Amino acid sequence: xxxxxxxxxxxxxxxxxxxxxxxxxxxxxxxxxxxxxxxxxxxxxxxxxxxxxxxxxxxxxxxxxxxxxxxxxxxxxxxxxxxxxxxxxxxxxxxxxxxxxxxxxxxxxxxxxxxxxxxxxxxxxxxxxxxxxxxxxxxxxxxxxxxxxxxxxxxxxxxxxxxxxxxxxxxxxxxxxxxxxxxxxxxxxxxxxxxxxxxxxxxxxxxxxxxxxxxxxxxxxxxxxxxxxxxxxxxxxxxxxxxxxxxxxxxxxxxxxxxxxxxxxxxxxxxxxxxxxxxxxxxxxxxxxxxxxxxxxxxxxxxxxxxxxxxxxxxxxxxxxxxxxxxxxxxxxxxxxxxxxxxxxxxxxxxxxxxx
Amino acid sequence: xxxxxxxxxxxxxxxxxxxxxxxxxxxxxxxxxxxxxxxxxxxxxxxxxxxxxxxxxxxxxxxxxxxxxxxxxxxxxxxxxxxxxxxxxxxxxxxxxxxxxxxxxxxxxxxxxxxxxxxxxxxxxxxxxxxxxxxxxxxxxxxxxxxxxxxxxxxxxxxxxxxxxxxxxxxxxxxxxxxxxxxxxxxxxxxxxxxxxxxxxxxxxxxxxxxxxxxxxxxxxxxxxxxxxxxxxxxxxxxxxxxxxxxxxxxxxxxxxxxxxxxxxxxxxxxxxxxxxxxxxxxxxxxxxxxxxxxxxxxxxxxxxxxxxxxxxxxxxxxxxxxxxxxxxxxxxxxxxxxxxxxxxxxxxxxxxxxx
DNA sequence: GCCGGTGATGTAATCGTTTACATCGCTCGT
DNA sequence: ACGAGCGATGTAAACGATTACATCACCGGC
Numbered sequence: 001x002x003x004x005x006x007x008x009x010x011x012x013x014x015x016x017x018x019x020x021x022x023x024x025x026x027x028x029x030x031x032x033x034x035x036x037x038x039x040x041x042x043x044x045x046x047x048x049x050x051x052x053x054x055x056x057x058x059x060x061x062x063x064x065x066x067x068x069x070x071x072x073x074x075x076x077x078x079x080x081x082x083x084x085x086x087x088x089x090x091x092x093x094x095x096x097x098x099x100x101x102x103x104x105x106x107x108x109x110x111x112x113x114x115x116x117x118x119x120x121x122x123x124x125x126x127x128x129x130x131x132x133x134x135x136x137x138x139x140x141x142x143x144x145x146x147x148x149x150x151x152x153x154x155x156x157x158x159x160x161x162x163x164x165x166x167x168x169x170x171x172x173x174x175x176x177x178x179x180x181x182x183x184x185x186x187x188x189x190x191x192x193x194x195x196x197x198x199x200x201x202x203x204x205x206x207x208x209x210x211x212x213x214x215x216x217x218x219x220x221x222x223x224x225x226x227x228x229x230x231x232x233x234x235x236x237x238x239x240x241x242x243x244x245x246x247x248x249x250x251x252x253x254x255x256x257x258x259x260x261x262x263x264x265x266x267x268x269x270x271x272x273x274x275x276x277x278x279x280x281x282x283x284x285x286x287x288x289x290x291x292x293x294x295x296x297x298x299x300x301x302x303x304x305x306x307x308x309x310x311x312x313x314x315x316x317x318x319x320x321x322x323x324x325x326x327x328x329x330x331x332x333x334x335x336x337x338x339x340x341x342x343x344x345x346x347x348x349x350x351x352x353x354x355x356x
Numbered sequence: 357x358x359x360x361x362x363x364x365x366x367x368x369x370x371x372x373x374x375x376x377x378x379x380x381x382x383x384x385x386x387x388x389x390x391x392x393x394x395x396x397x398x399x400x401x402x403x404x405x406x407x408x409x410x411x412x413x414x415x416x417x418x419x420x421x422x423x424x425x426x427x428x429x430x431x432x433x434x435x436x437x438x439x440x441x442x443x444x445x446x447x448x449x450x451x452x453x454x455x456x457x458x459x460x461x462x463x464x465x466x467x468x469x470x471x472x473x474x475x476x477x478x479x480x481x482x483x484x485x486x487x488x489x490x491x492x493x494x495x496x497x498x499x500x501x502x503x504x505x506x507x508x509x510x511x512x513x514x515x516x517x518x519x520x521x522x523x524x525x526x527x528x529x530x531x532x533x534x535x536x537x538x539x540x541x542x543x544x545x546x547x548x549x550x551x552x553x554x555x556x557x558x559x560x561x562x563x564x565x566x567x568x569x570x571x572x573x574x575x576x577x578x579x580x581x582x583x584x585x586x587x588x589x590x591x592x593x594x595x596x597x598x599x600x601x602x603x604x605x606x607x608x609x610x611x612x613x614x615x616x617x618x619x620x621x622x623x624x625x626x627x628x629x630x631x632x633x634x635x636x637x638x639x640x641x642x643x644x645x646x647x648x649x650x651x652x653x654x655x656x657x658x659x660x661x662x663x664x665x666x667x668x669x670x671x672x673x674x675x676x677x678x679x680x681x682x683x684x685x686x687x688x689x690x691x692x693x694x695x696x697x698x699x700x701x702x703x704x705x706x707x708x709x710x711x712x
Numbered sequence: 713g714c715c716g717g718t719g720a721t722g723t724a725a726t727c728g729t730t731t732a733c734a735t736c737g738c739t740c741g742t
Numbered sequence: 743a744c745g746a747g748c749g750a751t752g753t754a755a756a757c758g759a760t761t762a763c764a765t766c767a768c769c770g771g772c
């Protein structure tokens with residue numbers, strides 16, 4: 001079932017391939033009658049333009065590569081969706097790669113994406129700056145970093161800054177009477193890991209409070225590490241009365257450990273998370289979280305990349321994350337949607353209820 | 357910053373382009389000395405093979421297209437990840453498209469994927485069979501359906517059958533004393549929607565129980581519809597005492613409505629979901645769910661597609677979903693490991709292939 | 713009536729590979 | 743010593759599009 005080519009169309013329409021190409025790209029004047037015949041021939045043959053050949057000639061594939069850190073992390077998933085959406089609007093197809101937080105995998109993807117001549121690359125760089133990434137950006141390939149950045153490299157980056165939100169969160173916790181705040185951070189080698197930790201420490205320092213080192217746990221942005229961190233924190237002689245997780249997966253792990261110990265949120269310990277994911281709202285109590293403007297992040301990244309592809313310079317974009325207060329730190333201030341007032345409530349903390 | 361081409365490499369190595377190509381594809385005999393020089397030249401120039409030109413010549417892109425139903429649905433996300441993983445192993449890159457459950461969007465993607473000459477297509481077809489999809493499969497393009505199927509078209513499909521699991525779930529609920537079981541189904545036009553509903557009705561019928569039409573709500577696999585369905589169910593003069601949601605998003609909506617009314621799970625109403633997602637485990641109580649072998653689904657789909665690309669015929673693959681009992685229907689049985697062989701519960705997601 | 717201009721079209725080169733085929737030395741068997 | 747056979751290499755033709763350039767017909771102004 002050989003696909004028809006321009007040649008076949010040309011023959012059937014009784015014109016030259018040049019004319020066919022012209023009507024296909026309508027970038028030159030073609031007589032109305034010929035245009036009609038070509039279109040008819042295209043229709044008849046079910047002709048579909050071969051983007052591969054076209055790309056070879058035009059040196060543009062209409063494709064961008066997206067390499068994300070961990071496809072199982074809802075944050076990246078949502079990001080991928082946003083990128084996908086905006087790319088579609090901009091006329092790009094997206095080839096996606098999951099680095100799984102491993103530099104070698106990241107490089108594998110970067111390599112095949114370059115071989116495939118993507119027009120540009122959206123990269124959530126892994127911890128280390130690999131030689132390949134350095135070469136790539138230095139060779140002039142359009143690259144934009146997303147979510148994370150890498151120092152020492154002049155690459156436009158689209159990211160969200162959560163320092164203010166973290167500060168606000170710390171204020172919120174202290175305002176609710178919490179006194180022993182702990183933070184479960186991501187890996188310090190990742191920009192997103194370090195920044196959040198710093199912001200937390202800063203927020204405490206700014207208020208003249210000490211940063212107790214035993215309240216600073218380092219995880220790896222995965223659920224298991226969050227759980228382990230919580231276990232250590234709760235085993236402390238003087239456990240924290242509030243915990244902030246550095247990302248949504250570690251919050252999940254934290255939640256686990258807290259449940260496993262039969263502790264209540266926020267009664268025994270307050271919990272909040274960096275990253276907001278849809279189902280945080282459906283937890284009991286709903287989780288207070290710092291929401292990144294994920295959609296906007298994706299959009300801006302694609303737009304920035306498109307600019308780079310067009311040869312224009314772009315600035316780094318820094319958006320702001322914002323605090324979303326729910327019930328998991330105590331004293332929720334959002335009034336619930338009205339429904340039937342609560343029926344019988346069991347005395348235990350684990351019954352489904354929206355805070356009154 | 358023009359990329360080096362085979363020609364440049366050939367010149368630098370003092371050989372012909374044919375020789376360069378031969379060492380690059382090591383499919384013919386090349387003298388050791390020449391091979392070394394070519395490799396050296398490749399290194400020196402930082403030569404990267406142009407996959408576009410290569411594809412044009414070889415008529416293979418090493419790329420597959422994946423069009424999923426809704427990228428925000430964790431089920432599809434996980435599926436995409438599995439596909440991505442397996443594709444990587446098989447040496448394929450994945451171009452992903454999010455149909456957002458809209459036939460026109462699906463077709464948009466199919467079209468550009470075909471233009472880009474993907475070697476094959478993995479498709480979670482939307483409700484309707486569009487002419488484009490029909491033409492595509494009839495024209496001989498390798499296509500494999502994933503998760504869902506479309507009647508009247510001879511396309512191999514990789515999917516999971518949940519009928520047994522649903523039957524088991526119904527048994528479980530009845531065993532716990534629930535008497536009024538409701539089901540929130542997906543759209544009947546989707547194979548996955550209809551099948552689950554049928555299985556539910558069947559499970560009741562098989563036990564001689566009536567299927568009360570007011571306990572059969574139809575949603576659209578989105579959270580909002582789940583919530584609305586629950587609202588209607590709970591407003592019934594005689595509301596159900598157990599609800600099964602047809603997918604994870606509708607379960608989310610259901611959860612919402614139940615919480616909003618201050619009802620307790622499983623005290624006031626039992627809740628279970630088709631689809632298992634990681635955080636169900638972290639709800640309080642953890643949600644009983646039917647887990648699809650998502651990883652395996654993705655793997656098998658890619659393998660099937662690879663076979664089709666290689667020109668071989670493949671059979672439809674039907675895996676089995678399995679029930680995961682947690683606490684949301686009452687009487688949580690922790691530690692399901694040993695003891696009662698009540699149901700032959702395979703330990704892993706990855707098991708239970710059933711030929712069509 | 714001639715000539716330059718203009719608009720429509722065709723011819724052919726080109727993008728960077730792969731690969732069929734031709735070529736060229738060698739070696740080996742007789 | 744000679745041709746067959748073989749291994750290594752090169753030449754050039756594809757693949758299917760786009761596009762610079764040439765061509766051609768025709769028109770109107772002088």
